[in-house]
Amino acid sequence: MNELATTYSPGEIEGKWYKYWEESKFFAASMDDNKPNYSIVIPPPNVTGILHMGHILNNSIQDVLVRYKRMSGYNTLWMPGTDHAGIATQNKVERKLADEGLTKEDLGRDEFIRQVWEWKEQYGGAITNQLRKIGASLDWQRERFTMDEGLSESVKDIFIKLFNDGLIYQGEYMVNWCPRCGTALADDEVEHEEKAGFLWNLRYPVKDSDEFLVIATTRPETMLADVAIAVNPNDERYSHLVGKSVILPLVGREIPVIADEYVDMEFGTGALKITPAHDPNDFALGQKFNLPIINMMTPDGKVSNEYPAYAGMDRFDARKKMVEDLDAQGFLVKVESHSHNVGGCYRCNTVIEPRVSKQWFVKMEPLAKKALEVVRNGKVKLMPKRWEKVYYNWLENIRDWCISRQIWWGHRIPAWYGPDMHIFVAKTDEDAYAQAKAHYGKDVELTQETDVLDTWFSSALWPFSTLGWPAKTPELDKFYPTSTLVTGADILFFWVARMVMFGMYTMDD
Numbered sequence: 001m002n003e004l005a006t007t008y009s010p011g012e013i014e015g016k017w018y019k020y021w022e023e024s025k026f027f028a029a030s031m032d033d034n035k036p037n038y039s040i041v042i043p044p045p046n047v048t049g050i051l052h053m054g055h056i057l058n059n060s061i062q063d064v065l066v067r068y069k070r071m072s073g074y075n076t077l078w079m080p081g082t083d084h085a086g087i088a089t090q091n092k093v094e095r096k097l098a099d100e101g102l103t104k105e106d107l108g109r110d111e112f113i114r115q116v117w118e119w120k121e122q123y124g125g126a127i128t129n130q131l132r133k134i135g136a137s138l139d140w141q142r143e144r145f146t147m148d149e150g151l152s153e154s155v156k157d158i159f160i161k162l163f164n165d166g167l168i169y170q171g172e173y174m175v176n177w178c179p180r181c182g183t184a185l186a187d188d189e190v191e192h193e194e195k196a197g198f199l200w201n202l203r204y205p206v207k208d209s210d211e212f213l214v215i216a217t218t219r220p221e222t223m224l225a226d227v228a229i230a231v232n233p234n235d236e237r238y239s240h241l242v243g244k245s246v247i248l249p250l251v252g253r254e255i256p257v258i259a260d261e262y263v264d265m266e267f268g269t270g271a272l273k274i275t276p277a278h279d280p281n282d283f284a285l286g287q288k289f290n291l292p293i294i295n296m297m298t299p300d301g302k303v304s305n306e307y308p309a310y311a312g313m314d315r316f317d318a319r320k321k322m323v324e325d326l327d328a329q330g331f332l333v334k335v336e337s338h339s340h341n342v343g344g345c346y347r348c349n350t351v352i353e354p355r356v357s358k359q360w361f362v363k364m365e366p367l368a369k370k371a372l373e374v375v376r377n378g379k380v381k382l383m384p385k386r387w388e389k390v391y392y393n394w395l396e397n398i399r400d401w402c403i404s405r406q407i408w409w410g411h412r413i414p415a416w417y418g419p420d421m422h423i424f425v426a427k428t429d430e431d432a433y434a435q436a437k438a439h440y441g442k443d444v445e446l447t448q449e450t451d452v453l454d455t456w457f458s459s460a461l462w463p464f465s466t467l468g469w470p471a472k473t474p475e476l477d478k479f480y481p482t483s484t485l486v487t488g489a490d491i492l493f494f495w496v497a498r499m500v501m502f503g504m505y506t507m508d509d
C-alpha cells in the first residue's frame with residue numbers, strides 16, 4: 001500500500017496534471033452554436049519578460065472567470081499569446097551583441113533580425129511555461145505572437161485601410177526622441193519628472209549697436225541652432241529692437257528679433273531664444289513666422305559636424321564646454337537654480353530630446369469619437385468606474401499618434417517611395433511596383449520605408465487579429481467582441497483605448 005506523503009510537493013503533482021489537462025484539450029474553445037459564448041484575450045506579455053506578481057494576480061483572475069464560465073456551460077475562449085515588444089527586445093539583443101563587441105550595424109538589418117528571432121525562440125518561451133505552472137487554463141492550440149505571419153498580415157491590412165481613409169499621414173514634426181534607443185517615442189511613452197536644473201542667462205549682442213539682449217535657457221547647447229529671438233509685442237523694454245538682428249555668440253550667425261504674444265513677459269528676461277528643431281513651442285512659432293529649421297544634433301545626441309568646436313561631443317558635455325566658452329567670451333550673465341520638467345524614455349530612462357524628424361502619424365480624433373461613445377453609452381464598461389473620467393479626459397484631448405519607430409525589430413511600415421518621394425502603400429513588393437508602374441507609366445526603382453511600427457500598433461489589433469481578422473472566421477463571429485479584459489490601469493491609453501478605437505474602426509461596419 002502506498003503511503004500518502006505527509007507534505008504536499010507541487011513538483012510531483014502539478015506538472016503531471018497540467019500536462020494531462022493540456023493533452024486532453026480541456027481548455028480548447030468549443031464552437032457549439034447552442035451555447036452562449038464567453039471570451040478573454042490575454043494581455044500579451046512581452047517575449048522578453050518573466051512573470052511578476054502583477055501577472056500572477058491578473059492571470060489568476062482571468063483563469064477564475066474562464067473556468068467559472070466553462071463550467072457554467074459556455075463556449076469559452078481564453079486566447080494566449082505574446083508581444084514582440086519592439087524596443088525592449090531590440091535592447092536585449094543589442095546588449096548581448098555589445099558583450100561580443102558588436103553593434104547591430106555590424107550585422108546589418110537582415111542578420112540582426114534573424115538573431116532576434118533566434119533569441120526569441122531561445123528565451124521567449126519562459127513566460128508561457130510560467131503560465132502553465134500556475135495552472136492557467138489557456139487554449140494553447142491557438143497561441144499567437146504579434147509578429148507571427150497572420151498577425152503581420154493583419155497589421156498591413158489595417159495600415160493600408162487607415163492610409164487609404166486618410167487617417168495615416170507622414171510629415172516633418174516635432175517628436176520625442178530617445179538618443180539612446182535612437183528612435184521617436186509617442187507622447188505617453190515619455191515619463192516626466194521635476195528635476196533641479198539651471199537657467200543660464202546669456203547675452204546676445206544687437207547688430208550695429210552696443211546693446212545686448214539677454215535670454216534665459218535651460219538647454220544652452222541648443223543655442224547653436226537658434227534662428228530668432230522672440231519678445232512680446234507689448235514689452236516696452238524691447239519694442240525698439242523688434243525688426244533688428246542679434247549676432248549669435250559662438251556661432252556668429254545673424255538672427256532676427258521678432259514679436260509674438262506667445263512670449264511670456266514675466267518668464268526669465270522676457271526674451272526667448274527660438275530653436276525650432278529642438279523645442280515643440282519654438283517649432284510652432286517657427287512655422288508661424290516661416291523660420292528655418294536648423295538641427296544641431298545627431299540622432300544619438302551629439303553635436304553635429306557643422307559646429308567644429310563641439311562636433312561629436314555628447315549633448316551634456318557640449319553644454320558644459322559651451323557654458324565655459326560663453327563665460328570666457330563674456331556672454332554669460334548669470335546662472336540661476338531652476339527646477340523644471342524633464343522627460344525620460346520609458347524604456348531606458350535617458351533624457352528625451354525634442355527633435356524634428358519625418359514620422360508617420362495616425363489621425364486620432366475621428367477614431368477617438370467612437371471610442372468615447374461606446375464607453376458613454378455603456379457598451380464598454382470600465383471597472384472601477386472612476387477610470388472612465390481618466391479615459392474621457394485623454395480621448396477628449398487626444399493628439400495624433402506617432403507610430404513610426406527607427407528600430408529594426410517590428411512590423412516594417414508597408415510603404416515604398418518613388419524617385420520623386422511619392423508614397424505607395426502596399427502589402428507586398430510586387431503590389432508596390434505595380435502601383436508605381438501605373439502611376440508613372442513606366443518601371444521605376446522604389447525604396448522601402450525602413451521604419452517599423454510602434455509595438456502598440458499591433459497590440460491594438462489583438463482581440464480581432466488573433467481571431468483571424470480580416471477573414472470572417474467562425475471564431476471572430478462567436479468570440480468578438482470579447483467579454484472581459486483584465487489588465488493594468490497603467491496601459492489604459494497605450495493599449496485599451498487604442499484597442500477600442502481600432503476595434504470600432506474595423507469591426508463596427
Ligand SMILES: [Zn+2]
Nearest residue numbers: 178181345348
Ligand atoms: Zn530610450
